[in-house]
Amino acid sequence: MTDTTSNQMWGGRFAAGPDAIMEAINASIGFDQRMAAQDIAGSRAHAAMLAATGVITDSDAEAIREGLLTVLSEIEAGDFTFSSALEDIHMNVEARLKEIIGEPAGRLHTGRSRNDQVATDFKLWVRDQLDAAESGLLALISALLSQAEAGADWVMPGFTHLQTAQPVTWGHHMMAYVEMFGRDLSRVRDARARMNESPLGAAALAGTSFPIDRDITAKALGFDRPAANSLDAVSDRDFALEFLSAASICAVHLSRFAEELVIWSSAQFRFVTLSDRFSTGSSIMPQKKNPDAAELIRAKVGRIYGANTALMMVMKGLPLTYSKDMQEDKEQVFDAADNWMLALAAMEGMVRDMTANRDSLAAAAGSGFSTATDLADWLVRVLGLPFRDAHHVTGTLVARAESRGCDLPDLRLAEMQEVHGDITQDVYSVLGVENSVNSRTSYGGTAPVQVRAQVQRWKGILG
Numbered sequence: 001m002t003d004t005t006s007n008q009m010w011g012g013r014f015a016a017g018p019d020a021i022m023e024a025i026n027a028s029i030g031f032d033q034r035m036a037a038q039d040i041a042g043s044r045a046h047a048a049m050l051a052a053t054g055v056i057t058d059s060d061a062e063a064i065r066e067g068l069l070t071v072l073s074e075i076e077a078g079d080f081t082f083s084s085a086l087e088d089i090h091m092n093v094e095a096r097l098k099e100i101i102g103e104p105a106g107r108l109h110t111g112r113s114r115n116d117q118v119a120t121d122f123k124l125w126v127r128d129q130l131d132a133a134e135s136g137l138l139a140l141i142s143a144l145l146s147q148a149e150a151g152a153d154w155v156m157p158g159f160t161h162l163q164t165a166q167p168v169t170w171g172h173h174m175m176a177y178v179e180m181f182g183r184d185l186s187r188v189r190d191a192r193a194r195m196n197e198s199p200l201g202a203a204a205l206a207g208t209s210f211p212i213d214r215d216i217t218a219k220a221l222g223f224d225r226p227a228a229n230s231l232d233a234v235s236d237r238d239f240a241l242e243f244l245s246a247a248s249i250c251a252v253h254l255s256r257f258a259e260e261l262v263i264w265s266s267a268q269f270r271f272v273t274l275s276d277r278f279s280t281g282s283s284i285m286p287q288k289k290n291p292d293a294a295e296l297i298r299a300k301v302g303r304i305y306g307a308n309t310a311l312m313m314v315m316k317g318l319p320l321t322y323s324k325d326m327q328e329d330k331e332q333v334f335d336a337a338d339n340w341m342l343a344l345a346a347m348e349g350m351v352r353d354m355t356a357n358r359d360s361l362a363a364a365a366g367s368g369f370s371t372a373t374d375l376a377d378w379l380v381r382v383l384g385l386p387f388r389d390a391h392h393v394t395g396t397l398v399a400r401a402e403s404r405g406c407d408l409p410d411l412r413l414a415e416m417q418e419v420h421g422d423i424t425q426d427v428y429s430v431l432g433v434e435n436s437v438n439s440r441t442s443y444g445g446t447a448p449v450q451v452r453a454q455v456q457r458w459k460g461i462l463g
Contacts, residue, residue, distance in 0.1 A: 023084060023085060024084075026087060026324075027084040027085075027087050027088070028087065028088045028089075028327050028330070029082050029083065029084055029086065029087060029088055029089060029092055030084065031330055031331050031334060032088050032089045032118075032121075032330055033075075033082055033089050033092070034125070034330075034334055035089055035121040035122065035124075035125050035330075036072070036075045036089055036093070037072065037075075038120075038121040038122075038124035038125050038128075039089050039090060039093055039117070039121045040068050040069075040071060040072045040093060041124065041221065042117060042120045042121055042124065042200060042217075042221065043064070043068055043093065043108060043117075044064075044065055044068050044220075045200070045216075045217045045220035045221050046108070046111075046112055046200060046217055047060075047061045047064040047065060047068075047108055048061060048065070048216070048220065049212060049213055049216040049217045049220070050107070050108075050110060050111065050210075050212070052213065052216055053210075053211050053212055053213050053216075054211070055110055055111060055210050055211065055212065056104075056107045056110065059104075060104040060107050063101045063104040064097070064101065064104055064105065064107075064108050066101070067097045067100045067101040067104075067105065068093070068097060070100055071093055071096050071097055071100070074096070080092075080096065083095070088114070088118070089121070090114050090117050090118065090121075091114075094108065094109065110210060111201065111203065111208045111210040111212045112200065112201065112203055112208070113202075113203045113204035113205075113234075115202070115203070115204050115205060115234040115321070115322045116199045116200055116201060116202040116203055116204075116230075116233060116234050117200070119199035119202070119233060119234050119236065120198060120199050120200040120221070122237075122239075122240065122329070122330065122333075123195060123198075123199065123239055124221065126195065126239055126240055126243050126333065126337075127192060127195065127196065127222075127239075129243065129337045129341070130188050130191060130192045130195075130243060131192070132337075132341055133188050133246070133247070133250075133340060133341065133344065134185065134188050134189065134192075136341060136344030136345060136348065137181055137184055137185045137188065137250070137344065138185070138462065139344075139345075139348045140181055140344055140347055140348040140351065141178055141181050141182060141185070141458070141462065142462070143348050143351040143352045144174045144175070144177050144178045144181070144351055145174075145178060145455055145458055145459065146352070147170070147171075147174045147351060147354075147356070148170075148171040148172075148174035148175045148178065148451060148454075148455050149171065149452070149455050150171075150356075151169065151170030151171045151174070151356055151358070152169060152170075152171035152448045152451040152452050152455070153169060153171070153437075153448035153451075154169055154170040154171065154356065154358050154361055154362070155167050155168075155169060155170075155361065155362050155365040155366075155433045155434060155437055156168060156169065156170050156173065156271065156361035156362070156364065156365050157361075157364045157365045157367070157370055158173075158370075158446070162263075164364070164367060164369075164370050165370065165373075166370055166371075166373055166374075166436065167365045167366075167370050167371065167433040167436045167437050167446075168437060168446040169437050169446050169447075169448060169451055170356050170358075170361060171448065171451040171452075171455070172437075172445075172446040172450075172451050175451060175454050175455065175458075177253070177257055178454075178458055180253045180256075181250070181253060182458070182461075183249075184246065184249060184250040184253060187245075187246040187249065187250075188246055191239070191242040191243060191246055194238075194239075194242070195238070195239035195242065196222075196223050196224045197218075197223055197224060197225055197226065197227040197228075197233075198214065198217060198218035198221060198223035198225070198226045198227060199227050199233035199234060199236070200214065200217045200218070200221070200226075201214035201217060201226060202227060202230035202231075202233035202234050203230065204234070204321075204322075205230060205231055205234050205235075205320075205321040205322065206230055206231075207230045214226035231320050231321050232320075234321050234322050235318070235320050235321040235322060235326075237311070237315055237326065237329050240311060240329055240333050241308070241311055241312065241315070243333065243336075243337075244304070244307055244308035244311060244332075244333060244336055245308060247304050247307075247308070247336050247337070247340045248301070248304050248305045248308045250340065250344075251300055251301040251304040251305065251340065251343065252301055252305075254297050254298075254300070254301070254343050254344070254347055255297065255298045255299075255300070255301040257347065258294040258295065258297040258298040258347070259294075259298055261274065261291055261294040261350065261354070262291050262294050262295060262298070265279075265289075265291050265294075269360070269364070270357055270360040271356065271357060271360055271361055271364070272354045272355065272356055272357060273354065273355045273357060274289070274291055274293075274294070274350060274353070274354050275350070275353035275354065276289075277349065277353060278291070278292075278293035278294070278346065278349060278350045278353065279291055279292065279293070293346045293349075293350055294350065296343075296346070297343045297346055297347055300339045300340070300342075300343045303335060303336065303339050304336045304339055304340055306332070307332035307333065307335060307336035308336070310328075310332045311328075311329055311332055311333065314326070314328050314329060315329075362433070365433045366407060366432075366433050367407070369398050369401065369402075369407060369408055370433060370436070371408055371409070371430065371431045371432070371433060371435075371436050372394050372395075372398055372408065373394075374430040374431065374435070374436045374439070375394045375397065375408060375427065375430065375431060376390040376391055376393075376394040377390075377430070378426075378427055378430045379393055379394065379420070379423075382424075382426065382427075383420075383422050383423070385420075393419055393420045396419050397411065397416060397419055400415060400419070408431050409428060409431040409432060413425055413427075
């Protein structure tokens with residue numbers, strides 16, 4: 001395919017092509033070539049529809065179809081030469097099509113514009129990415145369910161302010177992320193359903209006088225229906241914004257989990273052991289095993305959220321319909337999609353491979369007076385104390401245990417009765433971490449019976 005110094009697609013409006021600076025700022029082929037498959041699929045659907053409605057002949061439609069398949073095979077094989085002088089993927093494909101089949105190529109663009117063409121291509125590309133995100137989220141949720149089921153009754157500390165609060169179970173903690181990524185899955189599916197309307201046939205902005213059938217192209221491309229307003233169809237980029245919004249929220253969840261994995265895998269915590277596949281060593285310290293994959297996932301949120309903000313700024317002041325500003329809609333979406341899919345895959349791999357260190361979790365679960373709330377609840381439930389009074393009694397007992405260098409279960413009954421005389425031997429039944437987590441049987445609580453119920457609920461949801 002021959003690169004030219006001026007773009008003949010402009011027709012007779014300009015005597016010469018743009019100069020080098022204008023060509024550089026105007027061309028998008030450097031990045032929108034990623035939509036080649038979607039562009040060719042849209043053109044094939046459009047040509048078939050034009051033939052079905054009698055706008056072009058069947059023989060021209062067949063020549064176009066075969067020619068487009070040839071172009072696609074050249075691109076997939078790496079044998080296609082992209083030209084910046086031809087600006088974008090649409091003109092690159094059309095120019096090559098003309099070289100292959102001649103005059104019929106000029107009839108392909110009947111009844112459409114690059115405005116509805118790029119909107120269609122971009123929607124198809126984003127839709128493919130939403131499908132990929134759904135697959136990635138399902139795999140990650142499945143990995144988390146496996147961890148939760150295996151450790152449904154493994155005790156560990158629950159934290160607030162990154163300080164020991166109450167005992168929970170490993171399974172319960174894993175299920176928290178199932179809920180978070182489950183909401184991400186819902187957002188992905190919701191965004192896909194809403195964006196699945198075809199812009200093709202809206203033409204430049206006002207529709208076309210040719211007797212096209214937009215239902216045919218919508219169906220051929222897997223859309224639910226044609227977009228109902230031609231002005232909106234070519235100017236809408238909500239689908240890209242929703243994609244980036246869903247990606248940004250999910251990236252926050254991935255980053256939060258990654259932060260916990262960094263902390264948990266440290267020598268100070270030893271809650272988990274990450275596999276060698278997702279860790280690296282140090283160039284100078286042979287004892288180090290660095291959680292680099294988790295740290296890189298943690299950083300991805302900046303790029304993904306930055307893309308979201310960038311596209312918001314591009315779109316915020318644009319009048320209807322198409323403006324060249326909208327050429328800036330793709331690079332950040334492409335980058336965000338690449339990094340989101342990579343982060344999902346890496347997190348799923350880490351979760352599947354990681355080993356929870358049950359003994360370390362259990363040892364930490366009993367530290368930091370983690371059953372103090374259970375003691376206060378027992379004082380309310382058994383002795384009938386107002387909770388504020390129970391809180392004060394418990395605080396006094398915590399201070400006493402702290403001064404002795406022991407935990408609450410290590411205090412003698414006589415010592416407890418010095419603080420409140422009605423405390424009985426029964427209090428020890430709630431002070432162990434196992435007793436604590438088993439008692440939290442309220443819906444959504446950390447009791448193993450509840451964790452296992454939630455695992456089964458999610459297995460049912462996922463089928």
